[in-house]
Each structure stands twice: as C-alpha cells, then as structure tokens.
Amino acid sequence: MNGEATEEVIITHKVGLHARPSVKFTKLAKTFPCVIEIATSPDGPWIDAKSIVKVMAARAPEGTRLLMRANGEASLEALAALKGLVERDFDEAHSDASLG
Amino acid sequence: MPASARIKGRPASPGYAEGRIHLARDPGDSDYVPASSAEGEIEALQTAISVAISGLQTLVERAEGDAVDILEFQLAMLADDTFFEVASAKIGEGAQADIAWRYALDEEIAGYLASDDEYFKARSADLTDIRDRVLGALTGAGETVIPAGSIYIGDDLTPSAFLSHDWRGGGIALRRGSATSHVAMLARAAGVPAIVGIGAAGGAEGLEDGVSALLDSEQGVLIAEPDAKERAEFQAAYERYLKTIRDADRNAVQPALTADGERVEIFVNIADPSEVDAIDVATVDGVGLMRTEFLFGGDRGLPDEDDQYAAYRKVLEWADGKPVIIRTADIGGDKPIEGYSVEEDNSFLGMRGIRLSLRRPAVFRQQIRALLRSAPSGRLKVMLPMVSVPDEIDRAIALFEEEARLLETEGVEHAIPEIGIMVEVPSVAVQPARFARAAFFSIGSNDLTQYVLAVSRDNADLSELADPADPSVLALIENVVAVARAQNREVSLCGDAASDTRLVPLLLQTGLRKLSVAASRIGMVKEVVRQWRKAEPAPGLRHTA
Numbered sequence: 111m112n113g114e115a116t117e118e119v120i121i122t123h124k125v126g127l128h129a130r131p132s133v134k135f136t137k138l139a140k141t142f143p144c145v146i147e148i149a150t151s152p153d154g155p156w157i158d159a160k161s162i163v164k165v166m167a168a169r170a171p172e173g174t175r176l177l178m179r180a181n182g183e184a185s186l187e188a189l190a191a192l193k194g195l196v197e198r199d200f201d202e203a204h205s206d207a208s209l210g
Numbered sequence: 211m212p213a214s215a216r217i218k219g220r221p222a223s224p225g226y227a228e229g230r231i232h233l234a235r236d237p238g239d240s241d242y243v244p245a246s247s248a249e250g251e252i253e254a255l256q257t258a259i260s261v262a263i264s265g266l267q268t269l270v271e272r273a274e275g276d277a278v279d280i281l282e283f284q285l286a287m288l289a290d291d292t293f294f295e296v297a298s299a300k301i302g303e304g305a306q307a308d309i310a311w312r313y314a315l316d317e318e319i320a321g322y323l324a325s326d327d328e329y330f331k332a333r334s335a336d337l338t339d340i341r342d343r344v345l346g347a348l349t350g351a352g353e354t355v356i357p358a359g360s361i362y363i364g365d366d367l368t369p370s371a372f373l374s375h376d377w378r379g380g381g382i383a384l385r386r387g388s389a390t391s392h393v394a395m396l397a398r399a400a401g402v403p404a405i406v407g408i409g410a411a412g413g414a415e416g417l418e419d420g421v422s423a424l425l426d427s428e429q430g431v432l433i434a435e436p437d438a439k440e441r442a443e444f445q446a447a448y449e450r451y452l453k454t455i456r457d458a459d460r461n462a463v464q465p466a467l468t469a470d471g472e473r474v475e476i477f478v479n480i481a482d483p484s485e486v487d488a489i490d491v492a493t494v495d496g497v498g499l500m501r502t503e504f505l506f507g508g509d510r511g512l513p514d515e516d517d518q519y520a521a522y523r524k525v526l527e528w529a530d531g532k533p534v535i536i537r538t539a540d541i542g543g544d545k546p547i548e549g550y551s552v553e554e555d556n557s558f559l560g561m562r563g564i565r566l567s568l569r570r571p572a573v574f575r576q577q578i579r580a581l582l583r584s585a586p587s588g589r590l591k592v593m594l595p596m597v598s599v600p601d602e603i604d605r606a607i608a609l610f611e612e613e614a615r616l617l618e619t620e621g622v623e624h625a626i627p628e629i630g631i632m633v634e635v636p637s638v639a640v641q642p643a644r645f646a647r648a649a650f651f652s653i654g655s656n657d658l659t660q661y662v663l664a665v666s667r668d669n670a671d672l673s674e675l676a677d678p679a680d681p682s683v684l685a686l687i688e689n690v691v692a693v694a695r696a697q698n699r700e701v702s703l704c705g706d707a708a709s710d711t712r713l714v715p716l717l718l719q720t721g722l723r724k725l726s727v728a729a730s731r732i733g734m735v736k737e738v739v740r741q742w743r744k745a746e747p748a749p750g751l752r753h754t755a
Contacts, residue, residue, distance in 0.1 A: 125329050129283040129336070136286065162283075163292035167321065169330055 117178045117189035123199040126171035131200035136162040138195055144182030146192070150174055159192070215416065215434045217408050219383060222394040225403030226448040227381030227425040231417055231434065232356050234364030242308040242349045248301050255297060255307040258347035263288055265343060269373055276395055280336070280369045288340050293318070308348050315341035335393060339368030356380075361423050361432070365409070367393045377402040381425035383432045385409025403427040428712070454711075454741075458733030462493045466736040469743040474718065476736055477535075477726035479704055483521045486528040489729050496532035498652065498726020499593070499704040500525055502539050502577065506550065518580035526588030533589040535652060535704075535726075537632065538577055538606075540595040542566050558657075558666060563596025563632075568605055578613045585625035592627045593652055598635040603647045630700075634658045639686040642693040651694050652726070655705025659683050678707040679716055691721040702726055714738045719745060 123131055139146050139159040146159040150170055157164040159178065170176055176196060180188045195201070245251045263285065270281045287293075293314045300310035315337055322334040356362055359379040366386045372393050382397060382404040397404040405427045417434055424433040424444045428451060433440050466474045477498025478489060486497075505513035505521065526534050542551045542562025550570065554560040567574040581592055594606050607629055617624045630650030633639050634657035642651065655678045660666060662683050665676040677683075687703070694701035702724035707713045709731040715738065717725065727735045 128329055129333060130279050133279075133283050133286045136290075161290050161292050162286045163290045163318070166287070166333070167318070169325065169327065171327065 113181070113185060115180045115185040115189050117193050119176050119178070119193045119196045121170055121172055121174045121176055121196055123196075123202065124172055126174065127165060127168065127176070129166070130202065132162050132165045134200050135192065135195060136160055136165055138191060139188070142180070142184050142188035142191075144180045144185045144188055146178065146180045146185075146188055148179075149177045152177060214436050214440060217383070217417075217432045217434070219405035219408035219430050219432065221427045221430040222384075222406045223382075223397035223402060223404040223427060225381070225401060225427055226444070226451060227361055227379065227403045227427075228444070228448075229359045229361045229380050229423065229425075230357070230420050231423045232360035232362050233417065233419045234362065234367075242306060244306045248304075251301045251305075251307040251310070252298055254348060255294065255301070255311060255344075258307070258311075258344045259288060259294060261347035262340070262343040265347070266370065269370055273373060277369070277373055280396070281373070284336055284340055284370065287336070288344075293340075308345055311344055311348070312341065335366045335368055338366065339370050342368065343370065361425050363408075363417055363432075369393055369396060372396050381427065383408050383425060405430050405432065408432060454734065454737045457740075458737040461740075462733035462736065463490065464736070465495075466739040468718065468739055469741060472723065472744075474739045475702075475724045476732060476739070477533075477702065477704075477724065478729050478732060479709075479726050480525070480729070483524045485729060486525055489732075491528060491530055491532065493732050494532070495724075496529055496589070497525060497534040497536075498702050498724070500534060500536045502537060503541060506539060506541060513576070515576045515580050518577060519583050522580060522584035522590070523587045526584055526590055529588050531589060533591055535591045535593050535630070535650075535702075536581060537593045537595055538564070538567055538574070538581075558660065564594045564602050564606060565596060567594075568602065571609065575609060575613055578610055579617065581627065582610065582614055582617055582624040583622060585627045586623055590625075590627040591650065592629050593632055593650075594629065594648075595632045595654070596635060596657075597631040597645070597648075598637050600645050600647060603629070603631060603645065607647065632657075632704075633690050633701075634661070636661050636686070639690055642690045643697065646697065648699070650700040651690055651702070653687055653690060653701070653703040653705065653722075655683070655687070655703055655707040658686065658705070659707075662686065678705065678710075679713055684716060684720055687717070687722065688720040695721065700724065709735065711735065711738045715742050718742050 121127060127135065136159065147156040148159045148165070148168065149156045150168060156179070157168055159165065178189050178192060245254050266281055266285050266288065270278060270285065273281055293311070296314035297307070297310040300313050301307060305313065319334050319337045319341070322330055322337060325331050356375050358376060361381045361383060363383050364385065366384055367382060373396065377400065380402070382393070382402060384404070384406045385408055386406070394404060394406065403425055405425065421435050424436050424440065426433070426444060426447065428447070433444070436444065466476050468474060475495040477496050478494045479499040480486060480497060481501045482504045502518070505518055522536060525536075540563045542557060542560065542565075550573070551566060552561040561569070567577075581590065584590060594603065597603060610626060610629065614624060614626050628649035630652065631638070631645060631648040632654045633642065633651045634654035636658070638645055639658060659676050659678045659680065663675055663677070663680060665672045691701050701722065703717060703722050704726035707717060708725040709727040711734055714725070714735055718739065725735060
C-alpha cells in the first residue's frame with residue numbers, strides 16, 4: 111500500500127547493527143520502492159536505510175530501539191520485512207562470539 | 211641497531227613463523243596525474259571506483275567462509291554513493307580526485323577510530339582497505355607485492371590485502387590492530403601466525419626492512435635479528451608446538467594423563483545444544499558447562515518449558531551416561547535480555563545470574579521444571595551462577611524441591627539432580643567452606659579475575675590487567691581446590707583459562723584435575739596435560755622434564 115508508515119524494533123543481535131547485518135539490512139531495504147529512513151532517537155537524525163555507509167555510521171549496538179519510517183509504495187510491507195530481519199537477529203547464529 | 215630486538219605484542223592468531231621483515235609502505239604516496247577539469251576528475255574517480263569494485267568481486271569469487279562476508283561488506287560500502295558524493299563535492303571545490311577521495315574516507319575512518327566500541331574501531335581497517343583500493347586504481351599503482359614467507363609489519367592490515375597474498379611460511383605483526391579485527395579472524399581461519407599491538411611499547415620503531423626475524427604468536431613476541439641462542443630456543447618451541455598439534459589430533463580420544471600418570475578429566479563447554487553434533491563424545495569426560503542463555507535470545511522471547519526440556523534432553527542423551535553440568539540462566543552483566551534483565555550502570559556488580567533468577571521466580575521455576583524432567587535422561591548436574599552468599603543456594607534448592615513435589619502430584623517423571631555452584635564471586639573463593647550445601651564447585655575464572663582485580667571484562671584497554679594468572683587469582687583457585695578436596699567435593703574450572711594452553715600448567719599446579727574447555731581446544735589441552743609434571747617440592751633432588 112502507498113503512504114506513510116512507522117515502526118520500531120529493539121536490536122537483540124549481540125554486536126548490533128554491524129557489518130554483516132548492515133549489508134543484509136540495506137540490501138533488503140533496497141528491494142522496496144519507497145523511501146525508508148531509520149533513527150535511534152525520535153528527534154533524529156533520520157538516515158537513509160538504503161545507504162550502508164550511513165547505517166554503519168549510526169552505530170546501533172545491541173539493545174538499541176531502532177525507529178523506522180517509510181513513505182511511498184509498499185511502505186507497510188517494507189517496514190514489516192525490515193522489522194522481521196532485525197527480530198530474527200539478521201538470520202545469524204547466536205553463538206557468533208568471534209565477532210563480539 | 212642492537213644485535214637483536216624483542217618486541218612484545220598480543221597474540222591474535224597462534225603459530226610460529228621465521229622470515230624476513232617486510233615493512234608496509236604507505237600506498238598513499240602516489241604520483242597521481244590530475245585531469246584538466248573537475249568533470250575529468252570526477253570521471254577518473256568513477257572509473258577508479260568501478261575498477262576497485264571489480265577487483266573485489268574477483269576476490270569474492272575466490273574466497274570462502276568469513277572472507278566472503280568481509281568482502282561483501284566492503285563491496286556494499288564501495289557501491290554506496292555516499293563517499294562518491296562527498297568526494298565529488300570536494301572536487302567541485304577544486305580538489306584533485308585522489309585528495310578528494312582520501313578526504314571523504316579519512317573523515318569516516320577517523321570517526322570509526324574514535325569509537326569506544328572495539329568492534330566499530332576494528333572496522334576502520336575495512337574502510338582503509340576501500341580507500342586504498344580506489345587510490346591504487348586512480349594511480350595505477352596496484353597492490354604492493356609482499357615477498358613469500360615474509361613477516362609483514364604494518365600499522366594494520368586490510369582484509370583484501372590479507373586475502374590477496376599467499377601467507378604460507380610467513381606471519382604478521384601489527385603495530386595497531388586488535389584480536390577482534392577482521393584480519394585477525396582471517397588469520398586464525400587460515401592458520402597464519404599473527405600478533406597485534408607491537409607499537410604500544412615503541413619498540414617497533416627501529417625495525418628495518420629485510421632483516422631476519424622470528425615470530426612467536428604463542429608468546430606474542432617478535433624477535434628481529436635473533437642471535438644463535440634465540441634461534442635455538444625458537445626452533446625448540448616451534449617443534450614442540452608442531453608435535454603438540456599432531457599429537458593432539460591423533461590422541462584426542464585418549465584420556466589425559468600427566469607425565470606423572472595422574473588422570474585429568476577434560477570436559478567441554480557448550481553454548482547451544484546443536485554444538486554437540488560436531489563433538490565426538492569419546493574425546494571428553496562430559497559437559498563441564500552447558501550455558502542456557504541461548505534459550506533467552508532471539509525471537510523466542512522468554513523460553514518455554516518444553517523447548518528447554520528438549521534442549522537439555524538432547525545433550526544428556528548425547529553424553530551417553532557421562533556427567534552434564536547445566537548452568538541456570540546467567541542473564542545480566544554482559545548478557546542482557548530485553549524485557550527481563552535490569553538496566554543498570556554497573557551491570558557486572560548488579561542484577562545477574564542467580565540474583566535475577568530468584569527475583570523472577572516464574573521464569574526460574576520454568577527452567578527448574580525443565581531440568582527436573584530432563585534429569586532421568588542422563589547424569590544431570592545443575593549449577594547456579596553468581597552465588598555470593600550461602601542463602602542463595604538454600605533458596606534455589608527449596609524451589610527445586612517445591613517443583614519436584616508438584617511434578618510428583620502431577621505424575622510427571624522427574625529426578626532431583628545434584629546442585630552445585632559457580633565459584634566466581636570472591637566471597638565464595640575466600641571462604642568456600644561456608645558454601646557446604648553446594649554439591650560441587652566450578653570455578654568461573656573470567657568473572658573471578660575481573661572481580662579480584664576490579665577490571666571490567668568489556669574494557670579492551672584494561673585487558674592486560676585482567677590476567678587469570680595473577681598470583682592473587684591463582685591463590686584463590688588453590689584455596690577453593692584445597693577446601694573442596696578436604697570436604698570431598700568435586701571441583702572443576704570452566705573459564706577461558708582452561709582452554710589457554712599457556713595457563714593450563716598453572717591451573718594444574720593449583721591442584722585442579724578437572725578442566726572444561728572449548729570444543730576446538732580439547733585435543734590441545736589434553737596434550738599440554740600429558741607434557742606436564744607436578745613441580746618438585748625440593749628442586750634439585752630429582753631431575754624434571
């Protein structure tokens with residue numbers, strides 16, 4: 111559906127939105143036509159969820175409340191998919207201690 | 211330059227190497243020929259980025275495992291227009307393409323390096339890698355060739371530089387770097403010896419290109435221009451190491467007997483039940499620590515009793531009658547769980563382990579029921595984490611007894627397991643005799659060390675202080691072992707120290723005869739045990755090996 115959507119999710123992955131998760135997150139975001147932005151605080155800054163450089167620079171560790179907003183085609187679907195990815199710990203095994 | 215120089219660093223990937231020193235050259239010292247216009251500069255930069263991307267793609271095709279993830283990350287960063295836009299704006303202000311690109315990346319790299327987070331700090335090497343690939347393409351300089359078998363010395367090493375070189379026979383010593391960096395991971399996976407942090411003492415200043423050197427990444431030391439004695443010692447240590455690796459694999463299923471013929475039991479630590487699928491039960495004497503925090507992670511929320519029961523039963527059945535120590539949830543500290551643990555400033559001294567379990571009895575009772583139900587499937591022992599006063603054991607045992615009575619009335623099959631404790635809080639290690647209700651002790655050396663030395667485990671800058679071989683820590687371990695022995699109670703150690711082959715002899719010297727180790731270290735630790743002989747009380751009376 112078209113229009114504006116907002117969503118939020120807690121990052122439970124041990125090392126947060128780091129290299130591998132950021133690759134998956136931005137790749138998934140790019141599959142949707144709408145504009146998607148994320149923030150770690152309601153006051154912003156809101157950053158482009160399709161840019162891995164900016165997503166990495168947001169440095170969201172484990173426990174971060176990640177705010178998401180989308181505007182345009184498939185905005186609800188986009189946020190549901192991204193929320194799911196974060197909730198599933200980016201489909202990574204829990205015991206990946208070598209990166210932590 | 212003195213006859214020989216010993217430079218200390220920290221081990222990042224185990225092994226030994228002997229070769230000539232290869233000092234890194236700064237790829238930024240280039241002779242870029244500027245274009246005649248801003249448009250020309252932007253076009254040159256665009257072309258260079260494309261060349262760098264295709265170079266990375268070639269590497270991805272050849273790479274395996276973690277290397278693929280690292281390169282995919284770099285590819286994604288490079289394909290992102292953000293850096294290009296910053297550089298283009300700089301070119302618009304009159305800068306050359308190489309200066310503009312360097313500006314865009316250096317700003318970002320500085321931000322990563324300034325982070326308190328070790329993980330983000332370590333990613334700066336990936337950004338440097340991206341920067342230098344594009345600079346290389348701009349100037350046509352290409353990659354620096356590292357001669358085969360050399361010992362590479364540099365500030366840091368980029369993952370793609372690591373992956374484009376054949377390291378057989380060589381090694382790596384980095385001035386900066388960290389054991390958590392991508393290159394350290396890659397080096398461990400590829401079996402390339404590496405040490406990091408050699409710049410800290412300033413000792414790496416006078417190193418010269420091309421001189422012979424020895425790299426011992428078991429000790430974490432680089433010796434430049436070694437003398438005959440140092441060479442002989444190195445050779446002996448290297449041969450011992452090679453023999454240990456060979457013997458470890460061959461003899462992993464054999465029991466570990468010290469050189470005096472004393473039996474040492476080696477258990478395995480597991481964090482997730484699926485890990486046992488890859489471990490041959492014949493190589494261990496049981497499970498010395500099964501963590502249960504995995505149940506609390508991910509999308510499952512708080513764990514369900516039946517999920518827990520299935521997980522515990524799987525491991526008990528795998529153990530085939532050998533003992534399995536399952537630790538009740540050790541949440542809090544460095545393992546917070548949203549919606550369960552408490553947010554606090556000093557989490558290591560706060561609401562964690564048994565303290566949290568006793569304050570959340572509903573969740574704890576579920577875990578207790580799952581444990582009671584799984585007990586008939588094998589030799590279950592239950593361990594309570596973070597106990598600091600005897601009352602905590604009494605309260606936990608009371609809950610086990612209550613739940614057992616309920617299961618009895620419900621007619622559900624169950625058994626009450628032995629209940630022991632982790633020894634990690636100094637109050638227990640100082641007076642273990644007070645904790646007589648514990649059926650067994652298991653020393654958690656990581657936490658005991660951080661509490662005895664007052665060093666937070668998550669502060670990398672203090673990692674040298676957090677030494678489990680500190681005499682005060684060893685004295686406490688010795689005390690726990692002596693009391694346990696006097697009271698005829700089992701005592702083991704399940705911290706990282708048991709997996710560290712340098713520390714195992716010290717632990718055996720305290721009297722410990724049960725060690726629980728990482729699955730990948732079973733064979734190595736057994737081999738160290740076999741080479742160990744109890745120190746003679748009166749030196750000189752008999753010869754020691």
